[in-house]
Amino acid sequence: xxxxxxHNHHVILSEAASLELGCNxxxxxxxxxxxxxxxxxxxxxxxxxxxxGDPLVKGIKGFEAEFIKSKFSFNLRKPSVQWxxxxxxxxxxxxxxxxxxxIFGAGTRLAVHP
Amino acid sequence: GAxxxxxPSNKVTEKGKYVELRCDPISGHTALYWYRQSLGxxxxxxxxxxxxxxxxxxxxxxxxxxAVRPEGSVSTLKIQRTExxxxxxxxxxxxxxxxxxFGPGTRLxxx
Numbered sequence: 001x002x003x004x005x006x007h008n009h010h011v012i013l014s015e016a017a018s019l020e021l022g023c024n025x026x027x028x029x030x031x032x033x034x035x036x037x038x039x040x041x042x043x044x045x046x047x048x049x050x051x052x053g054d055p056l057v058k059g060i061k062g063f064e065a066e067f068i069k070s071k072f073s074f075n076l077r078k079p080s081v082q083w084x085x086x087x088x089x090x091x092x093x094x095x096x097x098x099x100x101x102x103i104f105g106a107g108t109r110l111a112v113h114p
Numbered sequence: 115g116a117x118x119x120x121x122p123s124n125k126v127t128e129k130g131k132y133v134e135l136r137c138d139p140i141s142g143h144t145a146l147y148w149y150r151q152s153l154g155x156x157x158x159x160x161x162x163x164x165x166x167x168x169x170x171x172x173x174x175x176x177x178x179x180x181a182v183r184p185e186g187s188v189s190t191l192k193i194q195r196t197e198x199x200x201x202x203x204x205x206x207x208x209x210x211x212x213x214x215x216f217g218p219g220t221r222l223x224x225x
Contacts, residue, residue: 090157
């Protein structure tokens with residue numbers, strides 16, 4: 001069965017630090033990849049997505065992610081975090097032929113201190 | 115415009131009772147999904163509707179769970195004989211293509 005692993009459950013950073021959240025998936029076929037964010041008290045929102053083409057995708061609020069097919073990875077990055085980035089981040093995979101259902105990782109809770 | 119809405123936002127019920135959770139998708143979205151999110155975990159797929167029909171219900175945990183979407187818009191997730199293990203946040207999402215838009219969820223607590 002397909003699965004998604006997020007390596008860090010909790011990350012604590014100071015403002016202006018760089019961020020990288022790991023995401024690996026297990027599926028050998030074609031995938032679409034997503035990062036969702038859930039700010040405190042809010043619902044899940046799409047941060048960025050990869051369908052095809054340039055493996056480096058840019059999303060909202062300065063976030064980017066790189067799809068490395070050989071490593072089955074889709075890590076999320078941001079060069080300089082802000083206090084307002086405090087949230088929970090979920091990586092998700094949509095497999096080809098999977099009726100568009102999303103398979104989520106367990107999430108990474110990010111706390112940014114001023 | 116209006117996003118996905120879900121009612122109620124919170125539901126507390128006793129073990130063994132029946133509950134219904136409602137999802138109002140974004141207007142015009144033909145695809146509708148239900149997910150369940152337990153504490154400390156990511157959302158877990160339950161069922162997917164394309165129009166009125168359930169295209170994939172492989173995520174429903176057992177026959178106590180059932181969902182309908184009779185007119186291809188609003189959907190209701192129904193849980194019979196609730197158990198404490200059903201306590202979770204139930205999320206609904208709708209989509210017109212590959213991007214899914216999530217609602218705020220219904221927090222179900224079974225006592």
